[in-house]
Amino acid sequence: MEIDRVDGRTANQLRPLACSRNILNRAHGSASWSQGDTKVLAAVYGPKVGTKKNENPEKACIEVIWKPKTGQIGKPEKEYEMIVKRTLQSICVLTINPNTTTSVIVQVVNDDGSLLPCAINAACAALVDAGIPLKHLAVAICCCLADSRYVLLDPTKLEEQKTKAFVYLVFPNLTLSVISEGSLKVEGEPVEQAIITSVTQGAMSVDDYLHCLERGRAASAKMSAFLRRSLPPQIPSDSSKAG
Amino acid sequence: MEPRLANTWRLTVNEKKFIETALQSDLRIDGRRPFEYRNISIKFSSVDGSAEVQLGQTHVMGFVTAQLVQPYKDRPNEGTLSMFTEFSPMADPSFEPGRPGEAAVELGRVIDRGLRESRAVDMESLCVISGKLVWAVRVDLHILDNGGNLIDAANIAALAALLTFRRPECSLGGEDGQEVIVHPPEVREPLPLIIHHLPIAVTFAFFSNETSVVIDPTHSEEAVMGGRMTATLNANNDVCAIQKAGGEGVLQSVIMQCLRIAGQRAYDITTKIKNAVESYNTERALRKVKRHSSSVSLDVSGADVDVVKNQNQSFDQKGVSERSKLIPGKSIADQSTDIESETKSSRQGQTSRIDGDAKNFIGGPSSWDPYTGGVNSDFLKASLASRGTSTPSRKEKDSRGENISREAMPVEPPEDNILASSPIEVAKTPLRTNGEKTLKDAVKPKNRRKKKASSAGGS
Numbered sequence: 001m002e003i004d005r006v007d008g009r010t011a012n013q014l015r016p017l018a019c020s021r022n023i024l025n026r027a028h029g030s031a032s033w034s035q036g037d038t039k040v041l042a043a044v045y046g047p048k049v050g051t052k053k054n055e056n057p058e059k060a061c062i063e064v065i066w067k068p069k070t071g072q073i074g075k076p077e078k079e080y081e082m083i084v085k086r087t088l089q090s091i092c093v094l095t096i097n098p099n100t101t102t103s104v105i106v107q108v109v110n111d112d113g114s115l116l117p118c119a120i121n122a123a124c125a126a127l128v129d130a131g132i133p134l135k136h137l138a139v140a141i142c143c144c145l146a147d148s149r150y151v152l153l154d155p156t157k158l159e160e161q162k163t164k165a166f167v168y169l170v171f172p173n174l175t176l177s178v179i180s181e182g183s184l185k186v187e188g189e190p191v192e193q194a195i196i197t198s199v200t201q202g203a204m205s206v207d208d209y210l211h212c213l214e215r216g217r218a219a220s221a222k223m224s225a226f227l228r229r230s231l232p233p234q235i236p237s238d239s240s241k242a243g
Numbered sequence: 244m245e246p247r248l249a250n251t252w253r254l255t256v257n258e259k260k261f262i263e264t265a266l267q268s269d270l271r272i273d274g275r276r277p278f279e280y281r282n283i284s285i286k287f288s289s290v291d292g293s294a295e296v297q298l299g300q301t302h303v304m305g306f307v308t309a310q311l312v313q314p315y316k317d318r319p320n321e322g323t324l325s326m327f328t329e330f331s332p333m334a335d336p337s338f339e340p341g342r343p344g345e346a347a348v349e350l351g352r353v354i355d356r357g358l359r360e361s362r363a364v365d366m367e368s369l370c371v372i373s374g375k376l377v378w379a380v381r382v383d384l385h386i387l388d389n390g391g392n393l394i395d396a397a398n399i400a401a402l403a404a405l406l407t408f409r410r411p412e413c414s415l416g417g418e419d420g421q422e423v424i425v426h427p428p429e430v431r432e433p434l435p436l437i438i439h440h441l442p443i444a445v446t447f448a449f450f451s452n453e454t455s456v457v458i459d460p461t462h463s464e465e466a467v468m469g470g471r472m473t474a475t476l477n478a479n480n481d482v483c484a485i486q487k488a489g490g491e492g493v494l495q496s497v498i499m500q501c502l503r504i505a506g507q508r509a510y511d512i513t514t515k516i517k518n519a520v521e522s523y524n525t526e527r528a529l530r531k532v533k534r535h536s537s538s539v540s541l542d543v544s545g546a547d548v549d550v551v552k553n554q555n556q557s558f559d560q561k562g563v564s565e566r567s568k569l570i571p572g573k574s575i576a577d578q579s580t581d582i583e584s585e586t587k588s589s590r591q592g593q594t595s596r597i598d599g600d601a602k603n604f605i606g607g608p609s610s611w612d613p614y615t616g617g618v619n620s621d622f623l624k625a626s627l628a629s630r631g632t633s634t635p636s637r638k639e640k641d642s643r644g645e646n647i648s649r650e651a652m653p654v655e656p657p658e659d660n661i662l663a664s665s666p667i668e669v670a671k672t673p674l675r676t677n678g679e680k681t682l683k684d685a686v687k688p689k690n691r692r693k694k695k696a697s698s699a700g701g702s
Contacts, residue, residue, distance in 0.1 A: 023302075024302060024333065024334075024387060024388045025300040025302075025388055025390055026300075026333075026334060026335055026336070026388055026389055026390070026462075027333055027388070030333070037289065037290075039288075041333075041387065043333035043387075045332070045333075045336050048336070065331075065332055065340045067329065067331055067333075067385065069306055069383070070306055070308050070327075070381065070383045071383075103332060105331060105332050105333035107304075107331060107333060107385060107387065109288070109293075109304070110288060110290055110293070
């Protein structure tokens with residue numbers, strides 16, 4: 001059976017990815033990430049002194065501010081902020097700078113489906129650009145279930161609206177090891193198979209969810225390769241960003 | 244969150260003195276003359292009504308949207324225009340999220356006054372049913388980077404976004420003629436707003452040395468300045484608004500001189516905006532003609548890629564990678580045969596010619612774009628493979644196919660995402676007669692079989 005996606009992609013094809021770093025002058029780190037027409041800009045400031053009231057002062061704290069394209073900030077934006085914050089907390093080394101806050105500001109430039117994964121990818125690239133110490137990178141992907149129970153990767157907004165369920169997945173992107181068996185193992189399983197974040201919307205069967213996981217993981221390998229290519233060390237023209 | 248004093252940025256006394264002393268000799272720290280503007284760059288995206296303006300290091304984005312609402316009681320025939328300014332915390336570490344501070348409010352008010360009071364945007368044409376339904380135009384300005392002189396940059400962004408915004412056409416229907424039907428963009432071409440003139444804001448900064456006046460202050464100059472004045476004029480030298488809120492007292496003669504200079508600058512900036520909007524409009528018109536041509540979704544550097552020449556090639560070449568569109572001036576048949584013959588000869592290697600073109604074409608940040616490397620041949624390899632007889636098994640497809648298909652991200656037009664399938668079919672037929680049959684016939688079966696293979700693998 002054929003999957004007929006409006007833009008002619010197959011079920012496993014992602015949209016064109018584009019990533020650029022260091023676009024803003026004042027921010028300590030900035031990156032823009034676009035998947036097809038969805039484009040998100042992320043900026044990082046930090047670390048700054050002090051943590052928020054309810055945060056643990058023994059660790060560094062990450063603050064995420066989500067700015068929608070138009071309209072007031074409401075509950076969906078707060079939810080996105082929380083998801084991005086928790087995802088980033090798992091990849092940052094929080095013990096290096098205790099009692100500090102790193103602010104990540106996410107600005108939606110255009111939303112054409114798969115917005116949250118795009119934002120997480122942008123935020124991760126911005127953290128790299130700012131030089132915040134990270135344990136590993138994260139790549140995020142969106143999988144949705146088409147009516148015919150096929151898994152579509154990286155849906156557009158139309159596809160997301162028509163689908164009955166979709167899931168945002170974030171996988172870790174570990175360092176490549178020279179030794180072929182050198183991949184980290186946690187309790188016998190290689191860490192590359194870990195999932196950092198999974199947010200589902202709509203009801204799907206367990207089998208479908210596992211299919212999505214498989215597809216997502218395979219796609220994330222490709223995205224990790226892209227991320228590695230597009231975040232090369234750069235000689236900064238203006239090295240002083242503070243103030 | 245309590246204000247973080249450790250994070251407020253203060254200019255040192257030395258820097259202050261340096262800037263002031265230099266100004267006494269008419270020298271500015273970035274090398275400009277006192278009445279010289281920084282470089283203005285205006286970029287648009289594929290979505291109507293969105294503009295990105297860079298004024299030196301200041302970066303502002305404007306978005307325009309419209310909604311049908313009830314009009315105000317005292318103006319039943321007029322639409323409404325509202326301005327929302329967001330001083331995003333990404334612009335400056337001292338910008339706090341949440342309620343807009345006084346600077347944000349002042350900026351919003353100055354731009355709003357310039358547009359509304361001078362009647363730059365025609366409100367009466369936004370009326371649909373008098374007293375019941377009018378268009379409410381909403382302008383969202385996001386300040387992304389604070390490099391000084393936010394008012395001018397935000398003003399240009401607002402104007403550029405308003406000029407390129409298109410509102411859906413609506414007509415009255417129904418039995419009593421009172422029902423409003425809003426036509427989606429595929430059915431009827433959306434309409435631009437009627438803008439009579441362009442009020443341009445020009446900001447001057449005054450320093451404690453009485454004769455020092457500069458135009459377009461940078462962030463450091465703003466920290467040193469004693470007072471500021473924003474004059475909003477249009478190209479006909481009509482003063483739309485002047486804002487001088489407190490600060491240093493300035494001689495009348497200086498104010499008059501500033502207004503004269505502002506008039507000239509307003510004219511220059513108006514020409515710049517108009518040129519940028521015109522080139523966007525031509526590009527948009529061409530995009531509409533060949534609806535399903537390759538995406539104008541610009542790459543990262545945001546350069547307005549001139550897709551005029553490339554649209555022929557990219558039409559329905561959903562399978563062919565983005566790089567092919569950057570080879571200008573080639574006819575479709577030539578290009579497709581070129582690519583296919585190249586791929587046939589070297590399945591693994593990257594075609595250096597295409598690569599070279601791509602690399603020459605794009606510089607700067609977009610050299611990180613994945614398409615600069617080997618996507619073309621990979622995807623074509625895949626499509627050739629699928630065109631062959633073998634249907635790979637699921638596992639094989641997963642490992643190899645995904646390897647190929649992920650790398651080869653096809654170019655899809657933004658319109659395709661919005662258009663329903665039937666308009667695509669309708670739009671395709673006129674182009675079919677344009678003699679592009681050979682290419683489409685070559686490409687389409689590839690896509691079909693590839694989808695079949697992967698979907699068979701997907702089940």
